Amino acid sequence: MHTIVVLAVPDVIAFDLATPVEVFGRARLPDGRPAYRVVVCGADSVVDAGPIRIQVEAGLEELERADTVVVPGRNDITVPTPPVFIEALRTAAAMGTRIASICVGALTLAEAGLLDGRRATTHWLTADTLARRHPAVEVDRDVLYVDAGNIVTSAGAAAGLDLCLHLIRRDFGMAVAADASRLAVAPLHRSGGQAQFVVRNPPRYATATLEGVLAWIEKNTHRDLALADIAQAAHTSVRTLTRRFHTETGQSPMEWVTGVRIRHAQELLETTDHSVERIAHQVGFASTGNFRTHFGRLVGVSPRDYRATFGMSERRT
Structure with a gap:
């Protein structure tokens, strides 16, 4: 079974963390079996997520067993990502693990050097920040997500849902993705891109x-x-x-x-x-x-x- 590990970074945006948990966790194969095993992991057992606290079920060693790692955004992007998360992501990338970011989670990927020389996106309000901090990244401000193979980035909030449905389609085909989109009451593909929200x-x-x-x-x-x-x-x-x-x-x-x-x-x-x-x-x-x-x-x-x-x-x- 394909294992999705969602990274509970400190000060995580709760919406960004919940989106992959719900979308991947509810995806089903044609015979009714779960399409994914979803695990939330972090460096601490409890993580602050704005006004709420989240209990984390696994440690960062879970990344070693991941097929895909999803990196949500953080509320305060002026605070550097703790080094233990950066090292864990670099190790996972070196192993060939697929890594995806939601919203400003792209900044964490950029901190780890995983976006250098790649096309990537993030929330349109943060695109200039990403480009300024990490000039080696080719920032696309207009799209909902960018699939660069083993590195996938999405724009803000609801674009994380678009990214998850895209990955389901990539992993299991159109029928499974269409079923997941119906469960989420969301279109499998939205016309236009992030540009219409700018x-x-x-x-x-x-x-x-x-x-x-x-x-x-x-x-x-x-x-x-x-x-x-x-x-x-x-x-x-x-x-x-x-x-x-x-x-x-x-x-x-x-x-x-x-x-x-x-x-x-x-x-x-x-x-x-x-x-x-x-x-x-x-x-x-x-x-x-x-x-x-x-x-x-x-x-x-x-x-x-x-x-x-x-x-x-x-x-x-």
């Missing part, structure tokens, strides 16, 4: 010198803006403005404008029944076709599909 270019973006012009852009993206208009509002040259944007946001001024327009469009898709054509005009796009192109590129789904997922429930019926 808040783009937030109005209170932390920046050294661009605060004033970012606020101006927030109020004026409905207009037909050119780079010269933004530079004039910032009381600087186009060249200086472009340099500051790249330094402080990683984007060009017009890329920032597009991101703000897309965020405004998402808000309207969520809260109104305005047509896509009307929304495109309201947020500042020159044409509906241009809006659809940019929306699909940045969000990963069409405006219509986004509204179907995030729109007000009474408008989806």
Whole structure:
């Protein structure tokens, strides 16, 4: 039987730990037998998990018998992972054990050096932190999970469920995975990726010198803006403005404008029944076709599909 070991790291996120326990623990083969043996292990018998405490059934030696190790996230990612967990993960990886992370658990994998030179993902709010701390990791901010063979990473919270169902499909095929998805009352595959959940270019973006012009852009993206208009509002040259944007946001001024327009469009898709054509005009796009192109590129789904997922429930019926 395939053994899943869920690592109870200190200060573990309870949701991240419970997801693999429940999903793998309830998976059944066609003849009704359990598909997995699931064990929770840690360095201590009791682990704090935010406002609750979790009794741990096994020690870290259980990793030696694991086929898959799942690493949940921790509530406080500023605290380094205890060395005993890092060493245990490195040893398991060297043995060829499959290792998966949920949410910010990717930071623990990165601490162990297991993501160097690999494509990986994590919660979109933490993606920049992962990239900054571990520049050897190729961080994909837009997907729900990344399967890199024996190392698998997922985005935040519910994406851990997507990852678990994916691994069941990989281990036992579509039928077993579909049955597990029905038990979880969750789709076996969700359209789009993490990109549709990202808040783009937030109005209170932390920046050294661009605060004033970012606020101006927030109020004026409905207009037909050119780079010269933004530079004039910032009381600087186009060249200086472009340099500051790249330094402080990683984007060009017009890329920032597009991101703000897309965020405004998402808000309207969520809260109104305005047509896509009307929304495109309201947020500042020159044409509906241009809006659809940019929306699909940045969000990963069409405006219509986004509204179907995030729109007000009474408008989806």
